Amino acid sequence: MAGVSGSVAVAMVVAMVVLVPCGVVAKTTIEPCSGSDSCQALLGYTLYADMKVSEVAALFGTDPAALLAANALDFSGPGAAHRILPMGLFVRVPTRCACADGVRKSVSVRYAARPADTLATVADGVFAGLASADQIRSANGLASADPDAPLDAGQALVIPLPCVCFNSSDNNLPATYLSYVVQVGDTVPVIAAGYETTVTDIMNVNAMGSPVAAPGDILAIPLPACASTFPKSASDHGLIVANGTYALTAGNCVQCSCGPGSLNLYCTPASLTGSCPSMQCSNSNVLLGNVSTHPTSAGCNVSSCSYGGFVNGTITTSLNTGLQPRCPGPHQFPQLVDPPTTVNHASTFLPPLSAPAPAEAAGAIPPPSSSVQGGGSFTLPKVSKAKGPAAGSVSEAPSMNKPHQILSIFAFCLLLYSQM
Numbered sequence: 131m132a133g134v135s136g137s138v139a140v141a142m143v144v145a146m147v148v149l150v151p152c153g154v155v156a157k158t159t160i161e162p163c164s165g166s167d168s169c170q171a172l173l174g175y176t177l178y179a180d181m182k183v184s185e186v187a188a189l190f191g192t193d194p195a196a197l198l199a200a201n202a203l204d205f206s207g208p209g210a211a212h213r214i215l216p217m218g219l220f221v222r223v224p225t226r227c228a229c230a231d232g233v234r235k236s237v238s239v240r241y242a243a244r245p246a247d248t249l250a251t252v253a254d255g256v257f258a259g260l261a262s263a264d265q266i267r268s269a270n271g272l273a274s275a276d277p278d279a280p281l282d283a284g285q286a287l288v289i290p291l292p293c294v295c296f297n298s299s300d301n302n303l304p305a306t307y308l309s310y311v312v313q314v315g316d317t318v319p320v321i322a323a324g325y326e327t328t329v330t331d332i333m334n335v336n337a338m339g340s341p342v343a344a345p346g347d348i349l350a351i352p353l354p355a356c357a358s359t360f361p362k363s364a365s366d367h368g369l370i371v372a373n374g375t376y377a378l379t380a381g382n383c384v385q386c387s388c389g390p391g392s393l394n395l396y397c398t399p400a401s402l403t404g405s406c407p408s409m410q411c412s413n414s415n416v417l418l419g420n421v422s423t424h425p426t427s428a429g430c431n432v433s434s435c436s437y438g439g440f441v442n443g444t445i446t447t448s449l450n451t452g453l454q455p456r457c458p459g460p461h462q463f464p465q466l467v468d469p470p471t472t473v474n475h476a477s478t479f480l481p482p483l484s485a486p487a488p489a490e491a492a493g494a495i496p497p498p499s500s501s502v503q504g505g506g507s508f509t510l511p512k513v514s515k516a517k518g519p520a521a522g523s524v525s526e527a528p529s530m531n532k533p534h535q536i537l538s539i540f541a542f543c544l545l546l547y548s549q550m
């Protein structure tokens with residue numbers, strides 16, 4: 131909360147709790163789809179408690195090393211999965227984005243309710259706003275509409291999570307999409323600047339009529355990325371890696387990175403597991419990722435052994451040789467850092483721009499009846515048709531970047547509750 135006075139901080143936390151029950155239902159960008167293919171996306175997740183890397187990974191059904199790699203955190207060191215990440219840390223969680231009920235969403239996350247869990251605490255606390263209580267309720271066919279009714283301990287829930295892929299491109303350049311939960315205090319220009327994109331691009335991607343987002347809305351943020359060209363038969367077909375990060379593939383035997391200089395996917399052996407198949411290019415003695423250069427009078431003869439996908443349990447490689455004007459220097463890798471032990475808002479992997487509300491606070495106030503709606507606007511279908519024409523999906527939610535606005539909405543909500 132550096133730089134925010136105590137009283138404002140309290141107002142923000144209270145507003146966070148009150149907003150959703152007040153009828154300001156959050157909007158989420160969706161992508162229509164058909165067929166059964168899946169694609170890769172990222173979820174922006176703010177830790178609701180101090181958690182081990184392995185616990186965060188388990189929550190989202192992903193691999194600890196993959197989680198670390200997607201955040202350019204050292205994934206190879208001993209005990210990397212057991213490092214403790216601090217509450218409030220913002221991480222990118224790699225997810226498989228499926229096509230279900232005609233829209234892209236991640237449906238592979240399962241959660242077993244713990245004692246005292248409610249739909250509201252699971253949605254707003256554990257999953258930090260990536261799913262709403264209502265979405266979890268309907269995904270699981272639960273009858274009770276009360277988000278504060280206790281769940282049965284051990285009850286297994288499917289947690290539908292928002293993701294989009296948009297053909298893994300943005301403005302015809304490779305991109306991967308981060309589902310970002312708008313925090314209290316965020317503005318679209320600040321989010322755009324934080325991700326080195328433009329307000330216009332965020333508005334286009336999310337089909338917004340105005341550059342305004344409300345806390346709890348989920349925006350799709352395009353991140354420049356390195357695309358792969360693996361064949362359909364490869365189990366890692368469609369692999370895409372955001373600039374400045376890594377991905378693990380081929381059973382954690384291969385690591386691929388993107389950037390910082392060129393946006394060409396670069397893959398090398400990962401040696402995280404003991405038993406990996408051969409990673410040598412056939413008819414040569416060069417290993418995956420090896421580049422050899424031979425200056426000639428005509429230029430530089432460059433040979434490289436590159437990764438071609440994981441096909442049928444085999445690491446496919448190809449040896450490419452070509453003449454280039456100049457010999458390339460040594461490959462520059464994205465920098466890997468140790469997992470942080472404190473939340474540092476100036477860190478390189480872009481934490482949320484404001485501190486999260488404590489999980490315990492979420493859902494503390496019961497929702498109003500469905501007839502109570504803020505501002506008289508119709509609140510039912512709260513999804514914007516993404517990448518469609520911007521007109522017609524105008525956000526009517528107020529910008530929540532000024533404390534007096536937060537306080538006035540808080541007061542408005544109190545008025546509503548006092549009439550119930």
Ligand SMILES: *[C@@H]1O[C@H](CO)[C@@H](O)[C@H](O)[C@H]1NC(C)=O
Pocket residue numbers: 297299
């Ligand atoms: C998706 O991108 C590929 C190239 O990456 C292109 O060939 C294809 O036409 C695109 N599909 C759509 C629907 O835009």
Ligand SMILES: *[C@@H]1O[C@H](CO)[C@@H](O)[C@H](O)[C@H]1NC(C)=O
Pocket residue numbers: 326354373374389390391393
């Ligand atoms: C990729 O990231 C590096 C820093 O890590 C940055 O300098 C570069 O501009 C980025 N490239 C693109 C295309 O965004």
Ligand SMILES: *[C@@H]1O[C@H](CO)[C@@H](O)[C@H](O)[C@H]1NC(C)=O
Pocket residue numbers: 398399417418419420421
């Ligand atoms: C070939 O790649 C391996 C593994 O990445 C590396 O250890 C080795 O130094 C490389 N050799 C050359 C000649 O680049």
Ligand SMILES: *[C@@H]1O[C@H](CO)[C@@H](O)[C@H](O)[C@H]1NC(C)=O
Pocket residue numbers: 424426431432433451453
């Ligand atoms: C470049 O080097 C490879 C082996 O490293 C060789 O097979 C090929 O003939 C060379 N090409 C040229 C144009 O020198």
Ligand SMILES: *[C@@H]1O[C@H](CO)[C@@H](O)[C@H](O)[C@H]1NC(C)=O
Pocket residue numbers: 363441442
């Ligand atoms: C995978 O291997 C099995 C048997 O090992 C073979 O029948 C099948 O054709 C292979 N598939 C591909 C795509 O290579």
